Amino acid sequence: MLNIKNLHASIQDEKQKTKQILRGVNLTVKPGEVHAIMGPNGSGKSTFANVLAGREEYKTEGEATLDGQDLFSLEPEQRATLGLFLAFQYPVEIPGVNNMYFLKAAVNSLRKQRNLPLIDAMDFLTLIKTKMKEVGMDEKFLSRAVNEGFSGGEKKRNEVLQMLMLEPRLAILDETDSGLDVDALQAVAKGVNSLRNKERSFIVVTHYQRLLNYIVPDVVHVMVHGRIIKSGGKELALDIEEKGYAWLEKEAEA
Amino acid sequence: MSDVVASHLGLEHFFEKNSHFTDKKWLCDFRAQQFKQFLQRGFPSRKEEAFKYTEIKNTALPAQSGLARPWQHSEKTAGIKKITPVILTFINGHFSAVLSETASLSREITLCPLSQAHEERVKSYLTREVDATRFPFAKLNAALMTDGLFLEIPKHVKVTTPIYLLFINTQQNHYMTCPRNIIVAHESSQVTVIEEHVGETAQHYFTNVVTEIHARANAHVDYYKLQDEDFTAIHVANVRVEQQQDSCVKTYFLSHGAQLAREDLTIFQRAQGTESYLHGLYSLSQDQQHIDHHIHVDHFAAHGTSAMLYKGILAKKSRAVFNGKVYVHPTAQQINAHQANHNLLLSADAEINTKPELEIYADDVKCTHGATVGQLDNEALFYLRSRGLSAREAHNILTLAFAEEIYSKIDDNSIRHYMRKRMGSHDQF
Numbered sequence: 059m060l061n062i063k064n065l066h067a068s069i070q071d072e073k074q075k076t077k078q079i080l081r082g083v084n085l086t087v088k089p090g091e092v093h094a095i096m097g098p099n100g101s102g103k104s105t106f107a108n109v110l111a112g113r114e115e116y117k118t119e120g121e122a123t124l125d126g127q128d129l130f131s132l133e134p135e136q137r138a139t140l141g142l143f144l145a146f147q148y149p150v151e152i153p154g155v156n157n158m159y160f161l162k163a164a165v166n167s168l169r170k171q172r173n174l175p176l177i178d179a180m181d182f183l184t185l186i187k188t189k190m191k192e193v194g195m196d197e198k199f200l201s202r203a204v205n206e207g208f209s210g211g212e213k214k215r216n217e218v219l220q221m222l223m224l225e226p227r228l229a230i231l232d233e234t235d236s237g238l239d240v241d242a243l244q245a246v247a248k249g250v251n252s253l254r255n256k257e258r259s260f261i262v263v264t265h266y267q268r269l270l271n272y273i274v275p276d277v278v279h280v281m282v283h284g285r286i287i288k289s290g291g292k293e294l295a296l297d298i299e300e301k302g303y304a305w306l307e308k309e310a311e312a
Numbered sequence: 313m314s315d316v317v318a319s320h321l322g323l324e325h326f327f328e329k330n331s332h333f334t335d336k337k338w339l340c341d342f343r344a345q346q347f348k349q350f351l352q353r354g355f356p357s358r359k360e361e362a363f364k365y366t367e368i369k370n371t372a373l374p375a376q377s378g379l380a381r382p383w384q385h386s387e388k389t390a391g392i393k394k395i396t397p398v399i400l401t402f403i404n405g406h407f408s409a410v411l412s413e414t415a416s417l418s419r420e421i422t423l424c425p426l427s428q429a430h431e432e433r434v435k436s437y438l439t440r441e442v443d444a445t446r447f448p449f450a451k452l453n454a455a456l457m458t459d460g461l462f463l464e465i466p467k468h469v470k471v472t473t474p475i476y477l478l479f480i481n482t483q484q485n486h487y488m489t490c491p492r493n494i495i496v497a498h499e500s501s502q503v504t505v506i507e508e509h510v511g512e513t514a515q516h517y518f519t520n521v522v523t524e525i526h527a528r529a530n531a532h533v534d535y536y537k538l539q540d541e542d543f544t545a546i547h548v549a550n551v552r553v554e555q556q557q558d559s560c561v562k563t564y565f566l567s568h569g570a571q572l573a574r575e576d577l578t579i580f581q582r583a584q585g586t587e588s589y590l591h592g593l594y595s596l597s598q599d600q601q602h603i604d605h606h607i608h609v610d611h612f613a614a615h616g617t618s619a620m621l622y623k624g625i626l627a628k629k630s631r632a633v634f635n636g637k638v639y640v641h642p643t644a645q646q647i648n649a650h651q652a653n654h655n656l657l658l659s660a661d662a663e664i665n666t667k668p669e670l671e672i673y674a675d676d677v678k679c680t681h682g683a684t685v686g687q688l689d690n691e692a693l694f695y696l697r698s699r700g701l702s703a704r705e706a707h708n709i710l711t712l713a714f715a716e717e718i719y720s721k722i723d724d725n726s727i728r729h730y731m732r733k734r735m736g737s738h739d740q741f
Contacts, residue, residue, distance in 0.1 A: 111698050112694075112697070112698065113694060114694070133697065133703065134694060134697040134698045135697045135698075135700050135701060135702050135703070137698075138697070138698055138699060138700035139700060143698075144698055146695065146698075149695070150689070150691040150692050150695045152689075152692045152695070152696075152710070152713065153713060153717075154712070154713025154714060154715075154716040154717060155709055155710070155712075155713045160696070160699075160709070163701060163705065163709070164696075164699035164700050164701060167699075167700045167701050167702070167705065168700040171700070203713075220699060224699065224700070
């Protein structure tokens with residue numbers, strides 16, 4: 059499904075200096091798999107997620123294909139049409155844009171590009187109310203502006219709600235668990251688990267092992283200094299929880 | 313110089329030809345005197361602060377008057393019916409009885425074309441002196457005006473249906489109209505007036521309109537002005553609001569037409585406890601399109617409130633000027649005055665000159681002002697696109713969202729929907 063070979067990414071800082079962030083990432087995700095990417099702050103996890111979704115300010119080298127299609131030749135909306143979804147670490151507030159209007163426009167835009175019939179207002183309302191219940195969101199958030207004045211937890215629930223509505227092939231969750239209380243964390247995990255099937259894959263970027271108690275990964279990767287330095291089963295996350303990242307960094311240098 | 317003379321000669325010729333009101337000597341005399349004063353003052357030069365960014369040359373004035381033409385509602389204006397059954401229509405400056413409908417209005421309300429109004433009722437308004445230095449085009453209007461609205465709401469009357477005033481420009485090129493509107497809301501009365509200027513199959517015409525609103529004690533007036541002139545037209549408007557004690561006036565200036573537009577709004581808070589809420593939305597979509605808003609609020613008395621919120625969306629090589637001034641006289645304590653002007657530039661070639669001003673001579677007042685200029689938020693664009701919306705859709709949604717703040721201030725649902733549509737915005741809600 060997703061194939062990444064020798065991915066490099068850099069960004070220009072304010073002083074026009076090039077800052078290298080990803081230094082050769084290799085990753086293969088097969089249909090139905092859940093991969094967790096862990097790593098210390100500044101290791102490049104979020105950059106990795108954003109580069110795949112199509113954020114423009116990064117310069118990239120290397121290969122990334124989704125179902126054989128070269129991601130880097132596609133616009134962000136074309137990647138979304140292919141079935142790629144990014145749950146943002148810090149979802150942006152968009153004053154003046156009604157949340158329900160936005161969700162309906164997004165759902166129908168994807169349906170249009172996939173040559174599916176558009177969803178009508180009544181069916182949409184029924185569907186979204188069901189999904190909101192699943193993620194534990196009050197219906198009042200439908201009439202609010204997108205993320206405006208939402209708490210951190212409400213923003214993350216809104217990301218998961220969008221994921222449930224858009225039903226992506228590959229969902230990338232960028233630290234969706236950060237800052238969540240246990241109830242919100244369980245709601246997020248429930249949303250992800252309800253979507254898990256043989257066709258759909260997930261990349262869960264996280265700082266904390268805690269999330270992986272609820273979303274059990276098939277593979278755990280550790281990213282340090284822009285590279286994946288170790289991969290293993292779910293028990294790797296427990297090792298990290300216990301021992302931190304220092305031993306892995308030493309191991310990688312050795 | 314010869315150019316100026318030639319053009320003034322043209323204007324004089326125009327004045328001679330348009331000798332209306334020959335049966336009313338007082339008006340003919342007044343118009344002649346006003347015309348002389350305008351010629352003495354001359355066209356404003358760019359050396360004058362109030363016209364620094366906006367030049368309306370004497371050569372821009374077509375020396376031909378508007379001609380009555382047949383016209384019928386197109387899809388554009390068909391939505392008016394959903395707002396109100398009460399409409400007064402003028403075509404190229406001429407009142408059209410066929411396209412006007414006032415029957416449903418209560419008989420105690422005076423609503424008629426100015427040309428048909430009772431002389432004694434309108435005399436004091438029509439002969440009001442205009443400051444030629446500050447408002448040269450209002451001076452010119454006083455000399456050349458032909459017709460417009462006369463509306464008078466008696467004490468304690470609440471007019472439940474909005475009153476629509478439609479100025480159509482059609483099937484003629486290179487002409488000038490000088491409409492004049494008078495709205496008088498007596499004590500504790502209430503009214504909503506919508507004034508629309510629209511161009512359909514007319515080019516290079518010049519609209520020079522003056523509207524005066526008198527809100528007497530405790531009166532409530534909502535005033536909308538929709539400017540949708542042809543992209544080759546020049547539109548100059550002077551709206552003057554006189555407010556008495558405890559009156560409340562809300563104004564909404566929505567503009568996206570004309571090649572060159574100048575919108576002057578002047579508020580006089582004459583007595584205490586008055587409230588003025590002034591909104592504006594301008595959206596320019598053409599190269600060389602230009603709009604200039606000059607808003608002046610005079611607080612003469614205590615316990616007044618004024619709030620100004622103007623937003624602009626500028627595409628291509630368009631240019632906007634905003635000058636909002638709040639003047640607090642020493643007699644005006646305990647004033648609340650706010651002004652804000654926010655602009656969205658959609659292209660690198662668009663330009664905005666914005667200048668919010670406060671002049672305060674009282675010591676117990678609360679005043680704020682601010683102006684911003686920005687582009688669409690890249691983070692928001694990426695967010696929308698990552699959800700499958702095309703770059704164009706995302707762009708449109710964010711532009712509409714910027715304008716939505718102004719629409720959200722329109723209380724009446726049908727007016728709000730109509731304005732959104734006419735300004736080219738889709739209904740989100």
